[in-house]
Amino acid sequence: DVKVTQSSRYLVKRTGEKVFLECVQDMDHENMFWYRQDPGLGLRLIYFSYDVKMKEKGDIPEGYSVSREKKERFSLILESASTNQTSMYLCASSILQVGTGELFFGEGSRLTVL
């Protein structure tokens, strides 16, 4: 089975702290994604990557950056956390193939910024 593992299920950080959210997938998928999920807003795409060292902005990239140094690992970075970044963060991966593209999600990381 495909496994997408997020480093922390729950984090509490203070305003202004630098935050790293790590995601690792074990199926050699080319594509990886970071979403945030908020009540009433559904899932919103922050960034995605379709290859090592490649990244594309999603719909809400402001305040975030990403890093993909290895194929299996995609990191989301909050350079200076703010309270409006309190959210559930979901990582996903998929293969790079026309006609398929099923996303596999991790369990999520719930971040609280105080």
Added chain:
Amino acid sequence: DAKTTQPTSMDCAEGRAANLPCNHSTISGNEYVYWYRQIHSQGPQYIIHGLKNNETNEMASLIITEDRKSSTLILPHATLRDTAVYYCIVRVVGNQGGKLIFGQGTELSVKP
């Protein structure tokens, strides 16, 4: 990617079929219809997808109208464990795998 419209919530009796509708009237010819569900406190789970033809797998059936402007996800014998938020998404799948844009989804409650 085309926008989708789903009812906010639905109820279904345990053991009965759950039929979840989705409108995607602006869908274009190269966009697939995907369904995911999210059980509370877990990441979304892929259910099924299709382009033009109806599809069936071990979890569900997907019925796409001939004009492709709407679709219905069918859970043939709903159980309490099917209580979740169900998302209908249309998506172009291309060389870069395509990105999924999630809407609000339908909250399905399966009741005993």
